[in-house]
Amino acid sequence: MVLNTLSLLNYKNFDSQDFTFDQKINCFVGANGIGKTNVLDAIYNLSFGKSYFNPIATQNIRHGEEFFVVEGLFEKDERDEKIIVSLKKGQKKMIKRNGKAYDKFSDHIGFIPLVIISPADRDLIIEGSETRRKFIDSVISQSDKNYLNQLINYNKVLQQRNALLKYFALNNTFNAQTLEVYNEQLQVYGSEIFSTRKAFLETFIPIFKARYNAISNQQEPVHLSYKSDLFEDDLNSLLKLNINKDKALHYTSVGIHKDDLNFEIDGFPIKKFGSQGQQKSFLIALKLAQFDFIKAQSGVSPILLLDDIFDKLDENRVAQIIELVDNENFGQLFISDTHADRTENIIKQVHQSYKIFKL
Numbered sequence: 001m002v003l004n005t006l007s008l009l010n011y012k013n014f015d016s017q018d019f020t021f022d023q024k025i026n027c028f029v030g031a032n033g034i035g036k037t038n039v040l041d042a043i044y045n046l047s048f049g050k051s052y053f054n055p056i057a058t059q060n061i062r063h064g065e066e067f068f069v070v071e072g073l074f075e076k077d078e079r080d081e082k083i084i085v086s087l088k089k090g091q092k093k094m095i096k097r098n099g100k101a102y103d104k105f106s107d108h109i110g111f112i113p114l115v116i117i118s119p120a121d122r123d124l125i126i127e128g129s130e131t132r133r134k135f136i137d138s139v140i141s142q143s144d145k146n147y148l149n150q151l152i153n154y155n156k157v158l159q160q161r162n163a164l165l166k167y168f169a170l171n172n173t174f175n176a177q178t179l180e181v182y183n184e185q186l187q188v189y190g191s192e193i194f195s196t197r198k199a200f201l202e203t204f205i206p207i208f209k210a211r212y213n214a215i216s217n218q219q220e221p222v223h224l225s226y227k228s229d230l231f232e233d234d235l236n237s238l239l240k241l242n243i244n245k246d247k248a249l250h251y252t253s254v255g256i257h258k259d260d261l262n263f264e265i266d267g268f269p270i271k272k273f274g275s276q277g278q279q280k281s282f283l284i285a286l287k288l289a290q291f292d293f294i295k296a297q298s299g300v301s302p303i304l305l306l307d308d309i310f311d312k313l314d315e316n317r318v319a320q321i322i323e324l325v326d327n328e329n330f331g332q333l334f335i336s337d338t339h340a341d342r343t344e345n346i347i348k349q350v351h352q353s354y355k356i357f358k359l
């Protein structure tokens with residue numbers, strides 16, 4: 001899986017720009033705000049049909065313009081694949097593969113396997129549990145289409161159950177039987193999602209730990225664990241047990257929509273007790289484990305985007321990452337860095353072909 005060329009039209013700060021890439025390593029260097037991350041984001045857009053950094057799609061159209069077009073020419077299984085993501089103000093976003101528009105964007109997910117490592121990943125540590133659930137979901141759904149459908153179904157029923165709880169509260173009424181219909185559906189979808197997440201994490205956690213140890217040279221023990229109400233009991237029983245609480249809150253207080261991941265270092269939460277470098281190492285290990293997982297599932301090396309990865313890491317950790325990239329069978333890499341010299345020095349140590357783009 002290789003991205004050979006990229007064309008941007010009115011994407012963020014770019015008016016019109018074309019790139020022809022190296023098959024292995026591509027570095028974007030330049031001053032703050034020049035657009036290095038925006039190029040990586042355009043590549044991300046070709047894989048996920050959305051920006052990693054700005055969820056409001058129209059804000060990715062260059063200021064003062066009416067549309068953007070991002071076009072990438074990939075080579076996958078020895079075939080050329082042209083992917084175009086475009087958006088015109090007031091119209092629906094479009095994703096095309098070889099000239100044919102997708103009806104459902106979810107059909108495109110997983111076609112271009114890709115992992116991004118960026119300073120914005122810090123949200124995984126500092127934000128609420130939703131960010132961590134989204135991470136699990138996005139990793140699993142890149143290789144499991146059924147999972148995405150179950151999540152969509154679960155969330156639909158959850159919304160209906162919450163609407164019913166609100167209706168009961170507003171009308172000062174209650175009907176256990178109607179609620180039971182939703183409980184049963186949540187039980188069906190919820191238990192499958194729980195099993196998939198549990199099985200995924202059983203595979204993922206050892207990979208993550210191995211990655212962290214490699215980056216940190218076994219400096220400190222880290223721990224990652226899955227937290228879910230469903231470890232206690234089946235969802236139907238939990239929903240019944242919590243009905244008074246749900247009636248008071250007007251929403252569903254238990255279920256897989258409350259799942260979380262615990263991130264620990266030396267037995268303490270990394271959010272409060274990890275240094276900046278340790279937190280960054282943790283996040284890099286998490287994303288490299290995502291890379292390994294997707295590669296094992298799909299048999300394809302995902303494209304790896306490394307946004308500003310070297311900041312805050314000591315020389316040893318930078319060296320470990322470079323060694324990983326050099327020794328292992330990574331696919332194509334895209335790196336952004338403000339320091340042209342640093343990047344060049346680092347990349348020269350890797351025995352791979354490379355191209356540096358000075359923006």
Ligand SMILES: Nc1ncnc2c1ncn2[C@@H]1O[C@H](COP(=O)(O)OP(=O)(O)OP(=O)(O)O)[C@@H](O)[C@H]1O
Pocket residue numbers: 011012013014030031032033034035036037038039059060061062063308336337338
């Ligand atoms: N819709 C848009 N239209 C025009 N410019 C935009 C748009 N969205 C973002 N930008 C501009 O893109 C620039 C940021 O680009 P980017 O994040 O790629 O910088 P960078 O080179 O990675 O910088 P840093 O080294 O600081 O991380 C900012 O100047 C911002 O104003």
